Amino acid sequence: MRLTDHEVAAIKAAARLTFGPDAVVRLFGSRVKDRLRGGDIDLHFAVAEGQDDYRKAAEFKCRLFERIDEQKVDVVLHSDGQPLEAIDVIAMDEGIVL
Numbered sequence: 001m002r003l004t005d006h007e008v009a010a011i012k013a014a015a016r017l018t019f020g021p022d023a024v025v026r027l028f029g030s031r032v033k034d035r036l037r038g039g040d041i042d043l044h045f046a047v048a049e050g051q052d053d054y055r056k057a058a059e060f061k062c063r064l065f066e067r068i069d070e071q072k073v074d075v076v077l078h079s080d081g082q083p084l085e086a087i088d089v090i091a092m093d094e095g096i097v098l
Helices: 005-019 054-065 086-094
Strands: 024-028 041-047 073-079
Touching: 005 024, 005 041, 005 054, 024 086, 041 086, 054 073, 073 086
Parallel strands: 041 073
Antiparallel strands: 024 041
16 A cells, blocks of 8 residues: 555544544555555545535545645545445455555
8 A cells, every 4th residue: 555654644534524433434546556656546435324425525635635735636435325336346345444
C-alpha cells in the first residue's frame, strides 16, 4: 500500500468525522500496488443509508485536506441496503480496509 501512516490516519479521522464511526473505508486502485508510482487516491466508503451524496464526499475531502496536502482523491460512496455497482464490487474485492 502506497500511503504513509500520516495519510492513513488523516483519511480515517476525516471519514469518522464525516460519516460516523461505523463507516468502512477502503483504499483501492493503483495505490494498493506497491510496485507502481504516482496515481490518485481511490477511496470506497460503505456508509449508512442517506450518507451517500456528493455533499458528504465534498465535506470529507475538505476535512482530509485540512490534515494532508491537497491531491487527487476519488471518493466512491455505497449506502447500506443499496445494490452494488461494478465499482463497489471491485473496491470490496481488491481494496484494503483502512
